[in-house]
Amino acid sequence: MSEPLRQTPLHALHIELGAKMVPFAGYEMPVQYPLGVMKEHLHTRNKAGLFDVSHMGQVVVWPKSGEYEQAALAMERLVPVDVAGLGEMRQRYGMFTNDAGGILDDLMLANLGNHLFVVVNAGCKQADIEHMKAHLSDSCDIEVLDDRALLALQGPAAETALARLQPAVTDMKFMDVARDVDIAGINVVISRSGYTGEDGYEISVADTDAVALARALLALEEVEPIGLGARDSLRLEAGLCLYGHDIDTKTTPAEAALGWAIQKVRRAGGKREGGFPGADVILPQLIEGASRRRVGLRPDGRAPMREGTVLFAGAEGGEAIGTITSGAFGPTIEGPMSMGYVPADLAAPGTQVYGEVRGKRQPAQVAALPFTTPNFKR
């Protein structure tokens, strides 16, 4: 990493709030504030937390015809999800796939009427932008919104708190999007979504207004600033994948248990079946099942089984059966939790497997995901 770290528009505010800053995906980001990871996590589950996710890539796909459908159908050549069927001002989760059926990145896709709006991971954004330019430019223009910040307000009190600044946000349902919304006098694009398993909102704002918006949100009594440390334990409790860890170019959507994100219309027998990279690998796997599968794991005791822990079927002998891809202590479930890949015949909840921690095999049970009950306003 020879390039200097980039900063988000909220950098000085993070420092002012006492954040501990760390390098993450080429950015200098707050990993925690004085509250600490554990309390930040619990605060988000109990009240509301504000996250700076401005490092993520915000990209507009402009259809040359001016019709959303043109951008949607073009995008469907890169993702296995139903983009064309997405209602206006609605959003959904998806992934870019490669010819081997692997995942290049996961992303959010939103129908904003005259264009398609996507949000991609910070670590992949350059590659994603090149990928979209290379494959969509015949029918679309790709505009990178590098002059916008992205904030996430997450938690059961997010709605009540935000409604004091803009009552209309209570009318939004999970995965609804609205634009030209006024929050504390600032014009934003807002969606009812997030990556913590909690109800909440993601707010795209001009970088010049980002600090004022963040201050207005932090002034709400329910809201505390939350760092990347708690963001990671929140998304893991919620059973959500972290790109580059739980999913990557070596995992297919079926292996990653992301089949729910691939709608019928894109599957075998669907009206717009296939037509995305790796469809010949992914579509049969969705019918027959993949030979391995991402599962949740609950280690016995209190010691976390972290990323890279090798899994075995028995307490002694035998070949490795898989690896843990994310592992931490879950503050809400008050115990260790992991996600990892195991063979399909060992993927049923309740199956006992063993993870090798500090040279000793320790038992863990396959567990249903998410570990915590989601709290979405559908």
Added chain:
Amino acid sequence: MKYTEEHEWLREEDGLIVVGITEHAAEQLGDIVFVELPEAGTEVAKDDEVVVIESVKAASDILAPIDGEIIEVNEVLADSPSKVNEDAIGDGWFFKIKPSDPSQMDDLMNEAAYLKFIG
């Protein structure tokens, strides 16, 4: 009270040495979620890995600061590892060791030297 470069504190109590980690170390580690302690009766040599600490950030090993026999461990930490964050130099102690060579204590830092060490 004596200190090691591994951020342990050692306090003499009734002929035994009580060992824990400093407030500075606890703060650096972040919220501690698991502590694996040795068994009472274990003979340890200086620099043996005797304790494993898992925080919200990472796993860390704690090394035996001196030679001796582990006489007692703080069982409370099994269910309440957060005691280490709350009271690192009190209720958050790890184990009591019977030194086999009490002169090893002389090589350790005093408080002034430790404060200088952590800057």
